Every structure is written in C-alpha cells, then in structure tokens.
Amino acid sequence: MAQKDQLKWDKKYMDNAGLLMPRKPSPLLQKYMTHAPTNKALDVACGTGRNTLFLADNGFEVDALDISAVALQELSQHMKKVTDISKIHTQLIDLEQYEPPISHYGLILQSNFLVRSLISKLSEALVKNGILIIDTYMIHEENEKSPSNPDFYLHPNELKGFFGDKYEILEYKEYWNGCEETRHMRKQAIIVEKLS
Numbered sequence: 307m308a309q310k311d312q313l314k315w316d317k318k319y320m321d322n323a324g325l326l327m328p329r330k331p332s333p334l335l336q337k338y339m340t341h342a343p344t345n346k347a348l349d350v351a352c353g354t355g356r357n358t359l360f361l362a363d364n365g366f367e368v369d370a371l372d373i374s375a376v377a378l379q380e381l382s383q384h385m386k387k388v389t390d391i392s393k394i395h396t397q398l399i400d401l402e403q404y405e406p407p408i409s410h411y412g413l414i415l416q417s418n419f420l421v422r423s424l425i426s427k428l429s430e431a432l433v434k435n436g437i438l439i440i441d442t443y444m445i446h447e448e449n450e451k452s453p454s455n456p457d458f459y460l461h462p463n464e465l466k467g468f469f470g471d472k473y474e475i476l477e478y479k480e481y482w483n484g485c486e487e488t489r490h491m492r493k494q495a496i497i498v499e500k501l502s
C-alpha cells in the first residue's frame with residue numbers, strides 16, 4: 307500500500323466535512339446501469355460510496371475498493387442505514403497494485419479517479435457484454451482547480467485510445483460538470499461494452 311497516498315486521502319476526508327456528506331450517484335451510472343448483463347459490480351476508488359450504495363440499492367452485489375480507511379469507514383456507516391449490507395464488500399487497497407479477476411464483473415465504474423495502467427485490466431475484468439464506465443477530470447485552462455499532479459487528469463480524446471475492437475463505445479463525451487460537484491471542472495467520460 308502506498309502509505310503516503312493513504313495518508314493524503316485520509317487527511318483530505320478528515321479535513322473536509324463536505325466530502326463525507328451523502329451525494330447523488332453518477333448520472334452516467336444511472337443511465338447505463340440497466341445495460342449490465344449480470345449484477346456483479348466493481349466500484350474502483352469508491353470514496354464514501356455514493357455509487358456503491360446506489361448500485362446495492364438497485365440489486366447489485368458490489369466490490370467497493372479504496373485506499374482511504376476514513377472513506378470506507380464512512381461508507382460502512384451509510385450502508386447500515388440504507389442498504390442490505392451483505393451486498394457490499396469493501397476493501398482497503400492501493401489500485402496502482404491491483405489485479406482484478408478476469409471476466410468477472412457485469413459492470414465496472416471508475417468515477418473521478420485515474421490510474422491509466424488500470425484501464426486495460428478493468429476491461430479484461432468484464433464478462434461478455436459487460437459495461438465499463440469511466441468518468442473523470444480533464445486538463446483544461448478554465449478548470450476551477452488545477453491538479454496536484456497533471457498525470458491525474460486526462461487529455462482531449464484520450465479515453466477513446468484505450469479500447470480496441472473487442473469493445474464497443476456506447477457513449478463518449480467531454481463536458482463541464484454540473485452543480486452536483488463542488489468545483490467547476492472539465493470532464494471526460496466513456497462507456498464501453500465488451501463484445502467478446
């Protein structure tokens with residue numbers, strides 16, 4: 307586990323009460339959830355679990371992974387109130403070292419997080435007709451917040467370059483985030499289906 311990343315994120319969550327407040331699930335997850343061929347889902351870098359909780363409340367069995375113990379602790383508190391706890395499996399993990407199981411998930415979500423080397427592994431972790439949703443920040447001069455490390459932000463058109471002909475792109479877009487997020491930021495999203 308990269309201890310400095312864990313400390314950084316734990317501190318961020320502890321210093322910023324707003325990050326621990328319940329938030330609405332991703333609109334793209336809401337739109338594409340029903341395309342998933344099975345109810346096994348993976349939420350990478352789940353944070354306090356706005357998307358994990360939504361998936362579990364909609365019948366999915368969710369593996370929820372994050373490097374922050376503080377975020378996962380908060381997710382555990384929310385689970386008790388609203389969700390069948392047995393549907394959510396949290397794991398404290400450094401996603402830079404993560405090896406997901408092959409052909410396992412019907413739906414995978416990577417929201418507001420970027421580790422480029424993970425994308426091909428996540429694609430392989432889908433079952434046939436499984437859905438991968440990636441939706442995260444891009445470099446843009448009008449962003450309200452500049453990245454602590456520019457590697458964490460996408461370049462124009464970048465996500466399209468990760469997928470070969472085994473995958474169909476169901477939607478790709480670059481857009482300004484809405485009022486559901488705290489800062490005005492440019493984002494990039496792709497939704498792909500694994501064809502074989």
Ligand SMILES: C[S@@+](CC[C@H](N)C(=O)[O-])C[C@H]1O[C@@H](n2cnc3c(N)ncnc32)[C@H](O)[C@@H]1O
Nearest residue numbers: 315351352353372373374399400401402417418
């Ligand atoms: C901006 S939050 C996004 C949370 C959630 N996906 C969402 O959309 O609401 C980014 C999350 O990535 C997690 N994270 C950062 N680096 C990580 C790593 N190397 N491994 C696992 N999780 C990591 C942080 O702890 C944090 O919860």
